[in-house]
Amino acid sequence: MRLRDLYRTEIYDERRETALSPMLLLCLTSAYIITVVSFDRYQTLRIIPLAAYPIFVGLFSGVSGRDLFRKMTAVMPFVILIGIWNPFFDRIGTEHLGIIISRGWISFFSLMIKFLMITASTLIMVSAAGFDGLCRCAAAAGLPEVLATQLFLLNRYIRLIVEEAHNTLRARVFRGGKITLSNAGNVCGPLLMRSVSRSEKIHNALLCRGFDGALWRGKRDMNRLSRQDIIFGIFWTAYFLVVRFFDISRAIGDLTVRCVI
């Protein structure tokens, strides 16, 4: 993944016209993540029905699957690096569908599935609700407003530093320059100075328009849930509870076997 793709792909770039409230998405995604991680590391098959949530919300919000996949592949190697040790340390065999497989591999696949589900749901939430929407909800939910504002501005300034890094690298490469370990300091120093200079300008621009530390003044009522939000929330909460406390995968499997036989 190229540096500029971090901010160019659609995932974080703009809020989509979702009918769902950011507050609802924040609550549901939190509940979803708690549900996913609450499963035992060997309960791989029981987690699968939970994939319905990111798929449904992703389609509903119009998030591009391709961009989602690109973002996830960027962090996938780290998860593989962590999980790949499981098969070496956990070698106890267990039988699944007549095949003997080590529990290490099962926990490895479980980790991968959990990672995919959590990352996808989080990215979809950020994309559908917009980062400012999430920060606003976090502030409404009790996070100190100063902290929520800092979080939002941090996101803005990360984008800024990525833009500056992209411009600096491009300017060097176009003039035949290469970035090596020995000249990395010459790149990083000006990059930081440029970023500081631009962030000062942005801060001044905020001050000039009356900014006094509160970003979401007068927008509290936007966190109210509509009837559609409430129905959506109740449906998915019920679904998470059902998946958590009943083995839906087994039930579907048994039903399929009965139908076939």
Place this chain on the structure above:
Amino acid sequence: MKVFEIEKICYSYPDGTKALDELSFSVSEGDVLGIAGANGSGKSTLLMLMMGCLTPLKGRIAYLGKSFDRDTVRSMRKETGLLFQDPDDQLFLPTVWEDVAFGPRNLGLSEKEVASRVEGALHDTGIEELSKKAPWKLSGGEKTLAALAGLFAMKPKTLLLDEPTSGLDPRSRCRLISIIGKTEMTAVIATHDLDMVLDVCKRVIIMKNGKIESDGEVPGVLSDREYMRSCGLELPLSFAGRSS
């Protein structure tokens, strides 16, 4: 009535670069003042000082007769809008609509009034169709218009514009000039675009090396080719066309 009074202000950047040197002038209510000068003559620094973003090392700036202090700067910013040279510095919220609404919300207006002001500003600048777009996905000209809409939504009494036409295509430039021409606000426009100065300003200040070289009526100042060249400028195209 004097909106801004600037008396013998000096400013140097931390690296020692002298940006402004004993600069004095005033802006009266209803003035449309052009500030022209070569690159590095101190135009942008002057606007930043007038907006209270920088503090002069010497001299005095007053707004409506009151010298700059914390309270004066705060009240001045509610009534004055600054258009930055690079609109990217100004636009930071996820959609154009949200960004334009940022200023009115900071004025403590109701959501209904905010929405009405945003719609009005988007209409005045002709960018209603961009309201749901992300600012960083707009073209240079669209960004400038979005930033200008952000200022108009605050209904300022005074506009400070830093290179408003730089990077604009001819159509966007004409549109911007027509928008600025129609407003009845006091305006200070720092620009290289002398044709724009000719179109919208009544008075012009020519700056050179942080000092005022001349301050007077637009046609009189801008029509002297040799003088303009000595200040690092050229005649406006319409004058150059006439003289050739």
